[in-house]
Amino acid sequence: MALELKSSDNKIFEVEELVAVQSETIKSLVEDGCADNVIPLPNVDSKTLELVLDWCKNHVDMKLDEEKLKEYEDKFIEVDQAVLYDLLLAANYLNIKDLLNRACQKVADMLKGKTPEQIRETLNIVNDFSPEEEEEIRKENLWAFEE
Amino acid sequence: MEACMDFMNWLDLDMSEKLLMHLKDPSDLARVSSVSRSLRDFVIANGLFKQLCLRMFPQLSKVAHVMELNNCGVKEPVEVGSSHSMEWESLARDHRVYATLARVCTSFSLRDCISEAISASSTDNYPAETIDNTLLPAGIVSRRAYWSSKGQSNPAVPETLTYKLVSEFCVITEIYIRPFKAYFQRGSPIYSAKSVRFRMGHPKSPNDLGSHLLCDSLPSADDTFIWTYTSPEFPMAQESCLQKFRLPEPVLCIGGILQIELLGRVQTQEMDGLFYICISHVHVVGRCLSPAFVVENIQPSGTFVLKKDMRYKFHTQQSSPDNEAQEISDDQLQRRFRYLRNYLRNLNVIEIEEYEGEEEDVVEIEEYESGEEEYESGEEEDVEIEEYESGEEEDEA
Numbered sequence: 198m199a200l201e202l203k204s205s206d207n208k209i210f211e212v213e214e215l216v217a218v219q220s221e222t223i224k225s226l227v228e229d230g231c232a233d234n235v236i237p238l239p240n241v242d243s244k245t246l247e248l249v250l251d252w253c254k255n256h257v258d259m260k261l262d263e264e265k266l267k268e269y270e271d272k273f274i275e276v277d278q279a280v281l282y283d284l285l286l287a288a289n290y291l292n293i294k295d296l297l298n299r300a301c302q303k304v305a306d307m308l309k310g311k312t313p314e315q316i317r318e319t320l321n322i323v324n325d326f327s328p329e330e331e332e333e334i335r336k337e338n339l340w341a342f343e344e
Numbered sequence: 345m346e347a348c349m350d351f352m353n354w355l356d357l358d359m360s361e362k363l364l365m366h367l368k369d370p371s372d373l374a375r376v377s378s379v380s381r382s383l384r385d386f387v388i389a390n391g392l393f394k395q396l397c398l399r400m401f402p403q404l405s406k407v408a409h410v411m412e413l414n415n416c417g418v419k420e421p422v423e424v425g426s427s428h429s430m431e432w433e434s435l436a437r438d439h440r441v442y443a444t445l446a447r448v449c450t451s452f453s454l455r456d457c458i459s460e461a462i463s464a465s466s467t468d469n470y471p472a473e474t475i476d477n478t479l480l481p482a483g484i485v486s487r488r489a490y491w492s493s494k495g496q497s498n499p500a501v502p503e504t505l506t507y508k509l510v511s512e513f514c515v516i517t518e519i520y521i522r523p524f525k526a527y528f529q530r531g532s533p534i535y536s537a538k539s540v541r542f543r544m545g546h547p548k549s550p551n552d553l554g555s556h557l558l559c560d561s562l563p564s565a566d567d568t569f570i571w572t573y574t575s576p577e578f579p580m581a582q583e584s585c586l587q588k589f590r591l592p593e594p595v596l597c598i599g600g601i602l603q604i605e606l607l608g609r610v611q612t613q614e615m616d617g618l619f620y621i622c623i624s625h626v627h628v629v630g631r632c633l634s635p636a637f638v639v640e641n642i643q644p645s646g647t648f649v650l651k652k653d654m655r656y657k658f659h660t661q662q663s664s665p666d667n668e669a670q671e672i673s674d675d676q677l678q679r680r681f682r683y684l685r686n687y688l689r690n691l692n693v694i695e696i697e698e699y700e701g702e703e704e705d706v707v708e709i710e711e712y713e714s715g716e717e718e719y720e721s722g723e724e725e726d727v728e729i730e731e732y733e734s735g736e737e738e739d740e741a
Contacts, residue, residue, distance in 0.1 A: 213701065232431045252477045256693070266436050285359065285363075286359070289359055292479075298366075299361070301362050301363050301365075304363050304366070304371075305363060305364075305366035305367050308367065308372060308376060309367070309372050310371065310372070310611050311372075311375065312375060313378040313379045314374075316376060316379050317379055317380070320379075322379055322380050322383065323380065324379070324380055325382070326378075326379050326381055327382065330381075331378070333385070334377070334378050335378060336379070337440065337443075338374040338378070338443055338444075338447075340374075340447050340451070341370070341371040341374035341375050341378075341447075
């Protein structure tokens with residue numbers, strides 16, 4: 198059975214139910230009998246939705262092949278930071294656990310091993326500590342900065 | 345669109361938390377906390393370091409509260425007229441304590457964590473075959489130094505060996521056991537057990553460990569201790585080599601008591617037809633977290649107070665325990681050597697071999713996985729220590 202999903206920019210996607218219900222959000226709608234018409238997804242744009250649906254489809258297709266699936270996931274998540282954040286938000290809104298975890302892990306990997314200054318650069322965060330505060334915090338956790 | 349996003353603005357708080365929880369390394373979380381005030385406040389407000397520690401060591405769920413001891417060794421007083429609320433102070437303290445705890449739990453040096461033997465469930469020929477024999481240094485092998493259980497006609501009767509650890513707060517990673525091979529008996533039988541399991545916990549009442557009674561029969565260990573952790577079961581090899589049992593995850597032992605449960609007897613003694621278990625060596629590897637951290641007020645329910653001692657130099661380059669802990673180790677060793685010396689004086693026929701290269705001869709055992717009894721061996725050699733002696737020395741000559 199096929200479902201119709203509408204992105205925030207009004208593009209319609211026709212998807213197999215089996216693929217769409219990877220999203221717990223959509224699954225609940227189907228179970229509640231609200232999926233007869235087009236399902237609007239005002240929080241996801243078409244570009245992101247297309248990616249998300251690709252993820253879902255491949256997870257159905259490659260369900261039994263763990264190695265192939267991992268290869269796909271690793272390649273899938275190599276995206277720009279902006280796209281990554283869009284995927285994170287969509288995965289959260291649509292409640293797709295494995296996509297959410299993978300995206301979170303990807304962001305965490307971006308932060309691993311970086312100094313606070315590098316993290317600021319990556320995430321575009323302003324350093325709002327005074328020099329004294331910064332020194333005190335550094336001293337508190339000196340071990341983290343010795344490596 | 346900008347290439348770099350401040351995700352705190354982009355994502356909601358729930359998502360930010362999920363994200364930061366994917367940082368498994370305490371150093372990464374510490375560095376993130378130093379990026380900006382809002383990030384630091386976020387980490388503190390959501391207790392992310394506490395959550396990190398709890399994930400690594402579920403045993404910490406029993407922490408009633410934490411305390412910091414300042415440079416005078418007393419609890420830090422609450423600042424009068426402080427602009428921060430009590431609740432925030434409490435969260436900030438949790439943050440500092442758990443951040444340091446996460447660090448020490450993963451970086452302090454690994455060492456032998458047994459301080460002394462407490463009791464065995466049964467002992468044959470006490471005191472010759474006492475549990476103390478299991479703590480003689482592994483490098484020195486005596487044909488007569490081993491612990492033996494009493495004989496049983498039913499092979500299903502288990503035995504337990506209970507030990508006190510070097511501190512009430514240790515992270516335990518692996519346990520080594522060497523079953524005993526009776527060279528003086530026909531066929532040189534090996535008195536191993538079928539499988540083994542480990543428990544950790546604390547004394548029911550602090551006074552119970554007052555005098556270490558190593559008597560023939562004693563009150564059941566179950567009456568004296570409360571166990572807060574039980575490991576999975578590991579198969580034991582029917583070999584007299586040093587067998588390594590690696591816990592699936594490092595475990596925080598709160599209370600300093602470790603018990604080895606030997607399940608299923610395998611070997612009968614020809615003389616009486618009874619089943620025995622005999623062990624020649626035990627040691628427990630882990631990290632001693634005292635005196636940097638101290639636990640107190642361990643209740644029967646298992647809850648306790650966790651104290652961080654600020655006098656301890658956490659910031660030194662060397663992540664090794666300080667002198668106080670080292671002294672304990674030397675003291676233990678001295679006691680054991682003295683014990684061995686006395687032991688040797690009482691027996692006339694002893695052979696002692698110096699044993700090097702212990703690591704290669706260790707057989708590593710994995711826990712049971714759904715009833716399978718496989719194990720991996722480190723090296724293919726079947727280690728018989730006495731054979732090593734005669735072979736090696738001839739080569740060197």
